[in-house]
Amino acid sequence: xxxxxxxxxxxxxxxxxxxxxxxxxxHAHGQDVxxxxxxxxxxxxxxxxxxxxxxxxxxxxxxxxxxxxNPPKIVCIGLNYAxxxxxxxYEQPDYPTIFPRYPTSLTAHGEAIVRPLCSDSLxxxxxxxxxLASGGRHIPKDQALRHVFGYSLFNDGxxxxxxxxxxxxxxxxxxxxxxxxxxYVVTADELPPGARGLRLETRFxxxxxxxxxxxxxxFDVATLISVVSEAITLQAGDVIVAGTPSGIxxxxxxxxxxxDGDVCEVRIERIGTLSNRIVDESRAATxxxxxxxx
Numbered sequence: 508x509x510x511x512x513x514x515x516x517x518x519x520x521x522x523x524x525x526x527x528x529x530x531x532x533x534h535a536h537g538q539d540v541x542x543x544x545x546x547x548x549x550x551x552x553x554x555x556x557x558x559x560x561x562x563x564x565x566x567x568x569x570x571x572x573x574x575x576x577n578p579p580k581i582v583c584i585g586l587n588y589a590x591x592x593x594x595x596x597y598e599q600p601d602y603p604t605i606f607p608r609y610p611t612s613l614t615a616h617g618e619a620i621v622r623p624l625c626s627d628s629l630x631x632x633x634x635x636x637x638x639l640a641s642g643g644r645h646i647p648k649d650q651a652l653r654h655v656f657g658y659s660l661f662n663d664g665x666x667x668x669x670x671x672x673x674x675x676x677x678x679x680x681x682x683x684x685x686x687x688x689x690x691y692v693v694t695a696d697e698l699p700p701g702a703r704g705l706r707l708e709t710r711f712x713x714x715x716x717x718x719x720x721x722x723x724x725x726f727d728v729a730t731l732i733s734v735v736s737e738a739i740t741l742q743a744g745d746v747i748v749a750g751t752p753s754g755i756x757x758x759x760x761x762x763x764x765x766x767d768g769d770v771c772e773v774r775i776e777r778i779g780t781l782s783n784r785i786v787d788e789s790r791a792a793t794x795x796x797x798x799x800x801x
Contacts, residue, residue, distance in 0.1 A: 512572040588725065725750065
C-alpha cells in the first residue's frame with residue numbers, strides 16, 4: 508500500500524493511494540504516517556482504515572507533506588555505492604559513513620527545494636529512504652528488516668561548498684528545505700526484502716543523470732539498521748536515507764548544479780517519483796507548487 512501525508516481543503520490528513528484517488532483515513536485529521544507508526548499500526552491494519560476512510564480525493568489536487576513530517580531521527584548514509592565513491596575525493600570505507608539530517612531541512616513532493624542565498628553549490632542526490640515501524644538497540648542483521656515499515660524516495664540536496672568546509676558534512680546537508688522526501692511510503696510487504704533489485708534514477712530537467720540498482724548498495728538496508736542500532740536507539744518513524752549512486756553534479760566537468768527554475772526528479776521503480784522545482788531562497792515564499800505525483 509502507498510501512504511501519504513497531505514493537505515486537502517486546508518486540512519492535513521494521512522491516507523492511502525487507491526484506484527479512486529487518495530483516501531483520507533477517518534479520525535486522522537492533523538496526523539501523518541509517523542502518527543500511525545507511533546500507534547503501533549502495521550501494514551496488516553491499513554486495509555480496515557481504507558474501508559473506513561473518507562471519500563477519495565484526486566492525488567493531483569492535494570498539497571503533499573513529507574510522509575513523516577517530523578521524524579525522530581533522519582540518519583543518512585554516504586559513500587554507499589562504489590561508483591559514487593570513485594567520483595568523490597574519498598576512499599571506499601569499510602564501515603558506513605553516517606551523518607544526521609534534521610526535520611527543518613525537509614521539503615515535500617511538489618514543493619520547492621530551496622537554493623540558499625549564501626551559496627550556488629546546491630547539488631542533487633537521488634536515494635532510497637527507509638521508514639522504520641519499530642526500533643531498539645543492538646538489532647541483529649537477520650532481524651533488522653522486521654523493523655521496516657516501508658520505503659520512500661529522497662533527494663539529499665547538498666550545498667557542496669558548505670559540505671566541504673570541514674571534515675564533517677552536517678552543515679552542507681542541512682540547509683532548510685534542501686532534502687526532498689516522499690510523496691509516498693510503500694509498505695515493505697509490496698517490495699522485495701530490503702527493497703533490493705529496484706532501479707533508481709534521477710532526472711535533471713528531464714535528462715537522466717543517475718541510474719543504479721538498489722542491489723548495488725555496499726551496505727544493504729539490514730546492515731544499515733543493525734550498524735546504526737549498535738550506537739543509537741532507533742524509534743518508530745525514524746528515516747534512514749541509504750546513499751546515492753554516481754552521477755552527482757559536483758563530480759561533472761563542468762559542474763551541473765541546481766539553479767532557480769530547474770526541476771529534479773527521483774524515481775525508484777514500484778515506489779514512485781519525487782519531483783521538485785528549485786527556487787532561490789529570495790523568492791521561495793512566493794514560489795508555486797507542483798501537485799502531480801506518480
